[in-house]
């Protein structure tokens with residue numbers, strides 16, 4: 001999602017690896033051309049500050065052409081925190097120029113509150129980019145749509161028919177069943193002392209839950225679930241790749257779009273992959289709706305309520321909401337993509353942190369195993385209510401490893417007075433929630449994995465992540481906040497409780513440490529796959545003596 005930042009990363013990597021020598025041949029022509037396009041823009045930008053009327057936040061020294069892009073490293077949230085410490089204002093605001101794009105970076109709790117609450121409306125748009133425009137038909141989904149009525153409508157559809165509390169509750173059967181299937185797979189591995197690839201299993205489990213919630217149980221026929229996971233990988237690879245137009249938006253129209261042709265082609269090819277499989281799924285759903293209507297009209301309706309999923313809902317609202325087939329596909333493929341990755345990456349980080357902190361693991365095992373009666377195979381969501389430590393472990397992991405560390409980049413769609421500054425319309429906004437979550441100003445021992453920090457008098461409490469405590473915003477805040485927080489937490493909790501209740505976990509033989517090195521590709525994820533050796537709790541396998 002954080003397309004801009006990823007692209008910056010690519011520029012930096014290229015610049016670092018060969019002192020710009022790789023970058024220059026690649027960019028020389030486009031950059032020269034862009035200069036012609038950007039000069040007017042730069043003039044506007046500098047005149048505003050020169051007049052003294054509209055003061056701008058502090059900026060580090062910039063280079064010609066690339067501005068501050070060279071300051072961003074392979075983990076943009078880490079380098080932006082370091083640059084802000086050296087060059088930003090005490091108010092936590094800093095202004096960068098990435099290529100020609102003015103970019104406001106908010107790195108303190110107060111700055112986050114200013115831009116996400118006080119001025120939420122002004123910063124409620126998203127920067128445009130060729131890849132997301134092509135991938136999402138416009139874009140016409142939620143996350144990349146500019147602020148306006150179409151975005152509002154798409155978000156309302158998802159919130160009302162997929163993510164409201166009652167809907168999330170109604171998916172509990174799906175979650176319990178999928179978590180059970182995961183336990184079965186791991187149990188078989190445990191019986192034969194086989195190492196499991198947790199990254200792959202968690203990815204599959206969260207994807208299966210999302211697929212069933214969106215499209216019903218039938219979606220995984222003919223190996224479609226595998227096709228979806230492959231397409232999700234391709235989508236995030238292309239969204240996270242180097243995209244010239246994110247730095248030089250003028251490129252999109254320059255020379256008939258020649259310079260963004262390759263990005264356009266790649267995005268179209270991934271979109272066609274989605275389109276092919278989603279068209280089939282949508283056609284099946286349309287046929288089911290037509291059958292149901294025929295039965296109703298002919299009086300053959302046997303009174304049974306056919307299962308209604310999100311695709312049925314979108315199809316029935318197609319006329320009322322003026323939704324095209326393309327709009328529907330864009331929304332669906334965003335749900336399947338975002339719905340899989342953030343929960344699975346969070347679960348992977350939780351398991352990695354637990355392996356690193358065996359005292360926390362032991363405490364969590366004790367809580368879960370005390371709550372679930374011995375011999376009860378299936379964990380029900382009602383069992384989770386009293387698992388306070390489990391909720392604290394999830395919160396602490398989201399604090400240290402927010403999957404979207406800079407939020408999804410926003411853009412101001414109007415001039416805006418932030419404190420003493422005037423931020424011009426068209427400025428990209430990055431909120432470094434990762435840095436704020438590790439700031440010693442707001443957190444005791446911020447680098448320590450300490451779930452207890454969220455427990456007060458035996459209850460979960462304190463700072464919360466629902467968008468009102470600006471030192472802890474893993475789901476963002478304001479109009480553009482993640483609509484799927486309750487959905488995600490429900491999936492994460494049930495899967496985690498199952499992993500902890502049924503199994504004891506070890507590192508594979510010959511591995512003596514967990515590597516927590518991160519990688520940034522739209523989401524922050526662990527660089528290495530998480531490989532673990534499970535054993536069934538309470539059963540000592542003969543081969544282990």
Ligand code: HEM
Pocket residue numbers: 142143144155334335336338339340342343346402403404407408409410473474475476477478479480481482483484485487488
């Ligand atoms: C651990 C789980 C998740 C985390 C931490 C997370 C985090 C985020 C964040 C930080 C944003 C940007 C908010 C902002 O700009 O203020 C976001 C937006 C969004 N997320 Fe999530 N997310 C999660 C799960 C999901 C799931 C499961 C889905 C869908 C099935 C989803 C769909 C979206 C959408 C559609 C947006 C765009 C909202 C908008 O632009 O109005 N997210 N998410």
